[in-house]
Amino acid sequence: MVQSDTPVLALRGVSKRFGAVQVLTGVDLDVHAGQVVALVGDNGAGKSTLVKTIAGVHPIDEGTIEWAGKQVHLNRPQDAQALGVATVYQDLALCDNLDVVANLFLGRELIRGGRLDEVAMEKRAKELLDTLSIRIPSVRIPVAALSGGQRQVVAIARALIGEPKIVILDEPTAALGVEQTAQVLDLVERLRDRGLGVILISHNMADVRAVADQVAVLRLGRNNGVFPVATTSHETIISAITGATDNAVTRRQARVADANIQASAEATK
Structure with a gap:
């Protein structure tokens, strides 16, 4: 893009x-x-x-x-x-205690004729989850029954309602x-x-x-x-996070580099 x-x-x-x-x-x-x-x-x-x-x-x-x-x-x-x-x-x-549909539309419920439009909310919930390729057993399953990963993607999907x-x-x-x-x-x-x-x-x-x-x-x-x-490199980012160029990651990298140099030297003898 x-x-x-x-x-x-x-x-x-x-x-x-x-x-x-x-x-x-x-x-x-x-x-x-x-x-x-x-x-x-x-x-x-x-x-x-x-x-x-x-x-x-x-x-x-x-x-x-x-x-x-x-x-x-x-x-x-x-x-x-x-x-x-x-x-x-x-x-x-x-x-x-609420199902996936109720969680997705919590605070943004669709109303029709003075009542919750459950059919419209369920349809839109299925469309949104399908668009995002989110696989859950049912949009009417209580959130408590979902795995950690499923709960996370439901929370992300809810953020997209707006x-x-x-x-x-x-x-x-x-x-x-x-x-x-x-x-x-x-x-x-x-x-x-x-x-x-x-x-x-x-x-x-x-x-x-x-x-x-x-x-x-x-x-x-x-x-x-x-x-x-x-x-x-991973090492560059770690160094920026820790504020030091000398840490376990960079020391390990240096040891590997030294070993490679030594191995190359041995191979050329």
Whole structure:
């Protein structure tokens, strides 16, 4: 997909503090349509706070937020939702006792003749899940009966009911098995194919490398590099996250390189 030069979402010099604690300092971030941007960083790097500024939970103290090139003010979650920002938090916020249809339309129920239009909601739910190639036993099954991966994709599908332009996924594969993780990552790729911008928060570098186009690194509340996944080594990203070139990953890489050099030298004797 050809990307527009103007990002859907752009953060410029965003700062946020809580009392005397400076959590974000001068952060920049661009997210284009049809692009997956992985937001990575160590615990306490500011990822969650940055996400909540985009979601309208924490209004920024300094800097600007632009939407399609125009400055916007996100003072509450409704402001972000009205623009087209959907956020799927780690706790998913699903209602276990309700079925899939009820969860998808929770707060956005379709009404006809003063009553819930169950038929229309069920039809639209099936269409949405089919479009995203989401496989679940039935849209009328209680969410409590679904696997972790199925619950995750239902939460993501619910975020799409409002037809957003940016979807934020907070650790979507945490605590999932291999097969369930693959299901979620496949869905992330389908979101990109639909032209959505995706912000993926993850600690799992294998997941990041599998689906992200760019990796934006936060360290101690500041930008510490934006890297294209296709041309950046795992070691470079780890070094940006840790803020040090000397760590277990780079030492292991050095040992392997030394062993290869020694093996080549032995072979030429």
